Amino acid sequence: MTHAVRVPLATLWSxxxxxxxxxxxxxxxxxxxxxxxxxxxxxxxxxxxxxxxDYPGWLPLAQLAEASTPDVSSVSMVDALFADLRDAPNGTLAMPGVPLGTRLSAAGPPEGGWLPVCVPGAAKPLWVAESDVCAKPADPLATARRLLGVVYVWGGLSPGGIDCSGLVHLAWRCHGVRLPRDAHQQADAATPLAPGEERAGDLYFFAHPGRRVHHVGIVVEPGVMLHACGTARSVVEGPLTPDRAATLTLVARPAARAGS
Known part of the structure; x- marks a missing residue:
């Protein structure tokens, strides 16, 4: 049976x-x-x-509910770093901290600046401020730049903490594109470019000789990237360091942009 996450953000463990x-x-x-x-x-x-x-992991079953089939024509994306869901328009807080990139399916028309949304496991719709959601996908680089300074967290996938491939996955998710979760998977799914052909929003991948890709960053301009850096422990933007340049193994464009 297919289930759906019923909490704002579920963490999966190995x-x-x-x-x-x-x-x-x-x-x-x-x-x-x-x-x-x-x-x-x-x-x-x-x-x-x-x-x-199809990323695997373990989580408490109580964090899942039976999934329903959403109306994809009515799905909005959380565009705030975190949105709060309430039990009525401007009502009591029912679910705080729904993160950026969460897809919410409308349960009816908006009322007074609030949108009713379907929530797995909830007996009735909850309400989100219309200003916290959007229907139009965001630019991936612009979305990633909103996360500058966010703390680096291994396995993280939200503005509360994020890792390098999580940043790429989330930025493209907000753009309406599904990318794999890990850096080496993202490299396999991207279209290689010749050095110097990259433009803003393309990807730099890094690997040590004879080993698989271990890091990814988003190109700001040739030689400059935005990435979730384990050494800096945060999302940063800047020129490639000598160490990074020495391990740059692939310049690539996500497949969804290959012809754009």
Whole structure:
């Protein structure tokens, strides 16, 4: 059975019995689909996330609800860094902290600047401020720049903390494009470019000799990138350092932009 995330942001671990930071694999926002493969007696479920290329991990089954079929013509994207859902227009807070890039399906027409939305597991629609959502996809680089200064978190996928491939995945998600979750997967899915052909919004990939891609950044201009940097522990923008330039292994364009 297909399920959907019912909390603002679910964290997935590689090992439910060792929930340390190093074992975080990714996160999934409210409403994202999750295919359940296994359920343990203690309530933990192993799932795959189709929106992230069938990415696997463990999370509490209680964070999932039975999925319904959304009306894709009525889906809006959270455009605020975090949006709050309320039980009525300008009503009581029901679900705080729904992150940027969350897809919300409208449950009816807006009222007084508020939009009713379907929420997995909720008995009735909740309400989001219309100013916190948008229908038109954002420019990936512009979206990523809004996250400058956000703390680096391994496996993070939100303005509360994010890693390098999470930043790329989220920026393109907000643009209406699904990219795989990890840097090496994103490299495999991109169209290679000759050095010097890159433009704003393309991607730089980095790898050590004989090893797979371990880092990705978004091109701002040739030789300059925006990325979630583990060394700086935040999202930063600047010229390629000598160490980065030495490990630059691929310049590429996400497949969705290949002909743009």
């Amino acid at each position: 090992d439910p019995d060792d929930r340390t930071d190093a074992n975080v694999v990714t996160q999934a926002p409210l409403g994202d689909a999750a295919s359940v493969e296994e359920i343990r007696a203690d309530g933990w479920a192993r799932v795959r996330l189709p929106d992230q290329g």
